[in-house]
Amino acid sequence: MSRKQKKRLGRICCGALLFILAVVVSGLELVTDRNVQVILYLIAYFVTGGDVIKKAVRNIRNGQVFDENLLMVIASLGAFLISEMSEAVGVMLFYQIGEFFQDYAVNNSRKSIAALMDIRPDKANVKREGVISEVSPAEVRVNEIIVIRPGERIPLDCIVTGGSSRLDTVAMTGEAVPRSVREGDPLISGCVNLSGVLEARVTSEFSESAVSRILELTENASSRKAASENFITKFARYYTPAVVVTALLLAVIPSLITGQPRVYVYRALSFLVISCPCALVISVPLSFFGGIGGASSKGILIKGSNYLEALAKADTVVFDKTGTLTRGVFKVSDIRPSASFSENRSAKEAEDELLLLAAQAECFSSHPIASSILEEAKARGLYEDSFRDQSDSSGYEELAGFGISVRLSGKRVLCGSRRLMRENGIAADDLQEVKEGSHVFIALDDKFAGHIIISDELKADAGACITALKKMNMKTVMLTGDHKKTADIVAEKLSIDEVYSELLPQDKVELAERLISQERDGGKLVFMGDGINDAPVLARADIGVAMGGAGSDAAIEAADIVLMTDEPLKLITACNISRKTLRIVKENIIFAIGVKVITLILAALGAATMWAAVFADVGVAFIAIINALRASSVKEINMTAH
């Protein structure tokens, strides 16, 4: 609690005691002199509402007529004039208590949500000429050595030169499992060092470090406001004057007709108490802020509440294939020995031997396909890097574009494309079914031995992501520059609704535009990509989602939402946050406006007292704030949930 708040609390307590004294004194008629009673109430009133009155006077001077403080003063002084003294002081007291709790709650949530987003390292321990000194991260230059102690945040991007430790990377990647690092490993600024002391060489200056880029993004997030936020500010602009004018009419017209001014002035004063739109003006942005904060604690950076709002209206999700749904890494997906090669061998043996043949043939090649074959052979324990040094490379010949011809223990091995087989007069089996990916054909002593299929792997959570999107009734589309066959197979595996293949980067933008123009009923289009070659589409889509935030600058720049990890499933978390936040916003708008309107009607009819009016003002605001806070708690989605 700040000093200012303590002072306020003190004033409220004194005011409350004086108020009770006044009520007791006049209620039990300890003092029958009416003037003394009035003075007691007035003292309580000025102690409680002194600052409100001061602000009101100041605002009149500044020409701010529809100011909540002023209206509150008019309402309470009005009550005095019609001799409702206990209500005059009581209303002021409860208004102050309500405001106090409101501020307290807002400040606390402001802090707790800001803490979710706060990854700013405040110092760096730099080692200069053997002496370690604490400086601001901005003062450290590239290639200087910094020391990171356990519990400290990594201040700049760097490479470990000494020590080993585990890192909490959750703020930067959303990954909850600590990552172990040792000498030679790169460190991303913003992560927290958990266990050991690390020495590291700085690789980029603070302003260029990952943490600065992310900070810049989150700090500017809330300046892009959502439509419902703008609606609320607009609403507030008209609400207060409208209520005040109605109050004035209510005080004058029925009084003239019925001749009972006291009754109607009281009702009009209740109106003034409800005239502040605070509950709405605070709770709506707070909900969005909470949603953005909660998302960033899960490694999802949202650049503005407008995008959070738009995401809830998304009905089409367009994916880039490579690197987004698939890992973008090639891997052996199938090994198919030919019938003759399989003779006298078990299925497993035949597969392993064919793979080993291919690995031995490919071991001198640097082609990505070759390395995926070697990778697989290593994974199966068939092959080790040291084999290469022992193998005889005398008969090795690389036929660019076709494959490899090599002699292995006296036998000629051919390994490459179908064309390589054809040119050597080898009859390769026709494929029974079409499979995605690249095919490598292998022949042993001019006899076809089989083929190996290499394809890009689907990400583990790609399927779960698509399934979850379907459950939310969203259309899924996949774009890719790959061949139609490969694209169709991937799409079918994931049951994606529409596929567009063999696209050039500029085709993707055109296609995105066409899809956006097909959107109906305010539906929004999400494009999700890994940021490589697709920055223009990210920028063009209603909501561009880029993956792998610590990576590409262009993607962070162009995207509206950045997922710090490469998991497509994070999109579902983002959608859930967005829907939950929007639901809370709606609840708050309906609740706050609803209670106010009902109280206004009841007050006009004389059924609501000034006490009810105070509740409709500060009580509602308080409840709405508590509700808004729910937006910051986020449930993580994992694959087992599907």
Add this chain to the structure above:
Amino acid sequence: MKKNFILEELDCANCAAKMEESIKKIIGVRDCSITFMTKKMTLEADDDGFDRILKDVKKAVNKVDPEVEVIPS
């Protein structure tokens, strides 16, 4: 020119909305956005006479709440 400021002691959401509204009316201000949650103000204004504009902005802010201080961030 686009600049960010911190509004210290900003403690009322409706005030923030009022400030934003009146700042937007200042001649030379292209856009202004005040976020109550982060106490941040983003001001986009003409380069010419930026200092004069900033003075007017401060005046507009203090008209709504004299306790608020505009600090460049």
